[in-house]
Amino acid sequence: xxxxxxxxxxxxxxxxxxxxxxxxxxxxxxxxxxxxxxxxxxxxxxxxxxxxxxxxxxxxxxxxxxxxxxxxxxxxxxxxxxxxxxxxxxxxxxxxxxxxxxxxxxxxxxxxxxxxxxxxxxxxxxxxxxxxxxxxxxxxxxxxxxxxxxxxxxxxxxxxxxxxxxxxxxxxxxxxxxxxxxxxxxxxxxxxxxxxxxxxxxxxxxxxxxxxxxxxxxxxxxxxxxxxxxxxxxxxxxxxxxxxxxxxxxxxxxxxxxxxxxxxxxxxxxxxxxxxxxxxxxxxxxxxxxxxxxxxxxxxxxxxxxxxxxxxxxxxxxxxxxxxxxxxxxxxxxxxxxxxxxxxxxxxxxxxxxxxxxxxxxxxxxxxxx
Amino acid sequence: xxxxxxxxxxxxxxxxxxxxxxxxxxxxxxxxxxxxxxxxxxxxxxxxxxxxxxxxxxxxxxxxxxxxxxxxxxxxxxxxxxxxxxxxxxxxxxxxxxxxxxxxxxxxxxxxxxxxxxxxxxxxxxxxxxxxxxxxxxxxxxxxxxxxxxxxxxxxxxxxxxxxxxxxxxxxxxxxxxxxxxxxxxxxxxxxxxxxxxxxxxxxxxxxxxxxxxxxxxxxxxxxxxxxxxxxxxxxxxxxxxxxxxxxxxxxxxxxxxxxxxxxxxxxxxxxxxxxxxxxxxxxxxxxxxxxxxxxxxxxxxxxxxxxxxxxxxxxxxxxxxxxxxxxxxxxxxxxxxxxxxxxxxxxxxxxxxxxxxxxxxxxxxxxxxxxxxxxxxxxxxxxxxxxxxxxxxxxxxxxxxxxxxxxxxxxxxxxxxxxxxxxxxxxxxxxxxxxxxxxxxxxxxxxxxxxxxxxxxxxxxxxxxxxxxxxxxxxxxxxxxxxxxxxxxxxxxxxxxxxxxxxxxxxxxxxxxxx
Numbered sequence: 001x002x003x004x005x006x007x008x009x010x011x012x013x014x015x016x017x018x019x020x021x022x023x024x025x026x027x028x029x030x031x032x033x034x035x036x037x038x039x040x041x042x043x044x045x046x047x048x049x050x051x052x053x054x055x056x057x058x059x060x061x062x063x064x065x066x067x068x069x070x071x072x073x074x075x076x077x078x079x080x081x082x083x084x085x086x087x088x089x090x091x092x093x094x095x096x097x098x099x100x101x102x103x104x105x106x107x108x109x110x111x112x113x114x115x116x117x118x119x120x121x122x123x124x125x126x127x128x129x130x131x132x133x134x135x136x137x138x139x140x141x142x143x144x145x146x147x148x149x150x151x152x153x154x155x156x157x158x159x160x161x162x163x164x165x166x167x168x169x170x171x172x173x174x175x176x177x178x179x180x181x182x183x184x185x186x187x188x189x190x191x192x193x194x195x196x197x198x199x200x201x202x203x204x205x206x207x208x209x210x211x212x213x214x215x216x217x218x219x220x221x222x223x224x225x226x227x228x229x230x231x232x233x234x235x236x237x238x239x240x241x242x243x244x245x246x247x248x249x250x251x252x253x254x255x256x257x258x259x260x261x262x263x264x265x266x267x268x269x270x271x272x273x274x275x276x277x278x279x280x281x282x283x284x285x286x287x288x289x290x291x292x293x294x295x296x297x298x299x300x301x302x303x304x305x306x307x308x309x310x311x312x313x314x315x316x317x318x319x320x321x322x323x324x325x326x327x328x329x330x331x332x333x334x335x336x337x338x339x340x341x342x343x344x345x346x347x348x349x350x351x352x353x354x355x356x357x358x359x360x361x362x363x364x365x366x367x368x369x370x
Numbered sequence: 371x372x373x374x375x376x377x378x379x380x381x382x383x384x385x386x387x388x389x390x391x392x393x394x395x396x397x398x399x400x401x402x403x404x405x406x407x408x409x410x411x412x413x414x415x416x417x418x419x420x421x422x423x424x425x426x427x428x429x430x431x432x433x434x435x436x437x438x439x440x441x442x443x444x445x446x447x448x449x450x451x452x453x454x455x456x457x458x459x460x461x462x463x464x465x466x467x468x469x470x471x472x473x474x475x476x477x478x479x480x481x482x483x484x485x486x487x488x489x490x491x492x493x494x495x496x497x498x499x500x501x502x503x504x505x506x507x508x509x510x511x512x513x514x515x516x517x518x519x520x521x522x523x524x525x526x527x528x529x530x531x532x533x534x535x536x537x538x539x540x541x542x543x544x545x546x547x548x549x550x551x552x553x554x555x556x557x558x559x560x561x562x563x564x565x566x567x568x569x570x571x572x573x574x575x576x577x578x579x580x581x582x583x584x585x586x587x588x589x590x591x592x593x594x595x596x597x598x599x600x601x602x603x604x605x606x607x608x609x610x611x612x613x614x615x616x617x618x619x620x621x622x623x624x625x626x627x628x629x630x631x632x633x634x635x636x637x638x639x640x641x642x643x644x645x646x647x648x649x650x651x652x653x654x655x656x657x658x659x660x661x662x663x664x665x666x667x668x669x670x671x672x673x674x675x676x677x678x679x680x681x682x683x684x685x686x687x688x689x690x691x692x693x694x695x696x697x698x699x700x701x702x703x704x705x706x707x708x709x710x711x712x713x714x715x716x717x718x719x720x721x722x723x724x725x726x727x728x729x730x731x732x733x734x735x736x737x738x739x740x741x742x743x744x745x746x747x748x749x750x751x752x753x754x755x756x757x758x759x760x761x762x763x764x765x766x767x768x769x770x771x772x773x774x775x776x777x778x779x780x781x782x783x784x785x786x787x788x789x790x791x792x793x794x795x796x797x798x799x800x801x802x803x804x805x806x807x808x809x810x811x812x813x814x815x816x817x818x819x820x821x822x823x824x825x826x827x828x829x830x831x832x833x834x835x836x837x838x839x840x841x842x843x844x845x846x847x848x849x850x851x852x853x854x855x856x857x858x859x860x861x862x863x864x865x866x867x868x869x870x871x872x873x874x875x876x877x878x879x880x881x882x883x884x885x886x
């Protein structure tokens with residue numbers, strides 16, 4: 001479809017405002033990280049701990065270092081650490097100097113604990129950390145989004161069509177319930193019931209790290225039996241998290257799909273189609289689904305883009321080493337490069353998704369104006 | 371929802387529309403359920419404010435202080451007994467009266483009135499002349515699980531002219547088991563001003579008990595299995611099962627140091643009163659049991675009601691107020707101000723809220739803030755990043771209302787901007803704002819709960835905090851459903867009420883959703 005100049009201008013303008021949004025979001029985050037001074041408090045504690053260990057190392061019995069020499073070495077060590085962590089510079093330089101380097105993710109994870117939660121060790125580039133955490137989040141959360149979308153998109157219009165039926169009412173109640181109970185509490189409850197009481201699911205989910213790396217080894221070596229075997233193990237570790245997130249998402253998805261469809265169901269042309277005696281499935285497919293495809297697509301694309309940030313609390317409850325847990329540990333240990341990189345990557349993906357949608361709107365709907 | 375008559379004031383219009391809205395909400399099932407839960411929440415909040423002491427958060431924090439140390443630990447709710455759970459009950463015998471109280475001049479009288487005191491052991495330790503009080507209570511054990519402990523609490527009151535330091539008290543605690551074995555489980559000898567509490571210990575287990583059962587227990591094992599030794603009978607030399615039946619717990623107080631007749635007189639004319647509570651700590655307690663520290667979970671949950679309502683309403687109200695104001699301004703005035711507000715909405719909609727909240731939470735914690743100030747900061751952040759949705763809706767409504775003929779007419783008649791906004795625009799947005807307000811109430815308390823579960827401690831015992839404690843002790847807590855379930859259920863019930871009300875309001879204000 002050829003784009004005229006006006007449409008191109010609209011798209012370019014949308015692209016610009018979205019880029020502006022991205023930049024402001026990252027800079028604001030950098031300011032919040034830096035200005036509250038919390039990372040400094042945490043980093044100082046880390047430095048003190050390392051200096052203490054170093055001093056102990058030096059003053060072990062049998063060491064050849066004189067006390068004056070030792071004090072000098074400890075002082076130098078502390079100064080090095082202060083420089084390494086950037087504490088010799090004011091917060092705005094320390095924090096904001098990271099922002100330009102985010103474009104290429106040319107930053108390093110500063111805290112051992114952050115690398116450790118992924119099953120890795122430092123030195124570690126933030127890009128690599130995210131590359132490791134992302135697939136795990138996709139297995140758990142994005143997959144649950146996909147499942148919810150596959151279930152709710154075809155069913156939603158039917159529910160709208162049969163408004164007032166028992167099925168419709170139970171979907172509303174289900175949506176209200178899943179909306180009311182936070183997903184992480186359902187996670188706690190299901191670990192409690194299926195893990196501890198019934199013994200049907202694992203109670204610790206950390207081994208998923210080993211299983212995923214086994215799977216990638218098996219895929220590289222094209223060992224089919226190994227692939228199937230490790231796939232089975234991964235399924236064992238992931239089925240409960242996926243089920244929990246899907247259970248919780250499905251309510252909102254069904255309700256939204258229904259809400260979108262309801263506006264269409266009451267249109268005159270649907271009534272006309274019904275009067276013509278068309279079958280229900282034809283009406284849903286041709287007259288309803290086709291019309292609501294746009295909003296539904298928006299919903300699905302934005303949902304999927306949002307899902308890659310992970311669920312911080314739910315992943316923490318499951319101890320699931322994905323993006324959410326990475327986020328959490330990075331915040332907790334004051335690892336500002338990792339925090340910024342996570343904010344940057346998740347916002348970037350979300351904004352790209354929104355840009356794609358904007359382009360689609362402009363292409364598909366000539367009425368869209370600035 | 372009816373139109374706003376010209377002669378009505380803005381406030382009374384809002385009051386009237388709330389009243390009408392309420393009447394309409396009650397015609398929907400979901401609305402009725404939501405409203406019922408809301409009323410329950412409000413009643414519980416008021417009860418909570420009346421019942422709980424003002425310093426309850428601090429009390430809750432200190433797990434090694436009274437009253438929690440006088441409670442059984444990890445105790446189930448007491449009603450589970452009726453569900454077939456095998457639990458021993460916790461009984462408190464409050465302010466019991468002494469069965470004997472007399473002046474002892476002749477040493478033999480002591481053994482006559484307090485036969486638990488053994489001649490051989492007791493005679494050596496106890497000063498045999500004094501004022502004697504004997505308290506006896508009966509505890510019935512009908513369960514396989516052993517009670518955890520026996521505790522005696524004293525409350526000494528005296529008029530100013532009584533010198534308590536001169537009076538000493540010897541307190542002896544015995545338990546007479548169903549199999550007639552008498553065990554000494556406590557001894558205390560303090561001056562009366564120091565008398566406050568007494569705990570059963572293994573130290574005084576007398577030899578006869580051990581030889582009676584021919585036990586091969588070391589002192590350490592006795593200590594570990596103290597309650598088993600008291601409330602159990604051995605099957606083999608090391609294995610026990612609980613001994614069912616009626617236990618008699620005897621507390622003997624012997625007041626010495628001054629003339630026993632003088633003490634008798636002081637007690638008789640109420641210049642001195644010693645009130646005694648005996649507590650047998652079972653494995654069930656109260657309405658909702660206790661956590662691993664012995665904290666009464668019912669009290670903890672009760673505290674959560676007013677907090678949830680306050681936080682929820684304040685945050686939601688602020689979000690709607692800011693969103694409505696900025697949205698109307700943005701839509702009505704347009705131009706540059708509109709552009710700025712729209713960009714701001716774009717940015718706050720893209721800022722990852724939860725990470726920022728966690729960040730601020732951790733920052734607050736590292737600064738050592740706690741309690742309401744810490745919670746208020748979290749609430750402010752929540753408001754600052756959440757008003758976008760309401761603003762978008764208000765803006766689009768303001769835009770469309772602005773170009774209605776009657777607004778044009780009002781303008782032509784010389785109506786001021788304020789008048790148009792408050793007469794014509796806001797009243798029409800109010801119903802939608804109400805729905806948004808109701809939907810928004812749970813978000814704050816759920817965010818707070820999530821932050822708590824992540825370990826951010828603002829120091830108030832909210833429902834989230836209780837869950838966080840359970841999560842922090844997950845190894846044990848996962849066997850304690852009464853710790854994990856109720857806070858989450860209340861959280862869910864609370865949100866469900868508002869979701870249900872929100873759905874109902876949405877159906878009312880959006881006529882297209884109404885069933886034909």
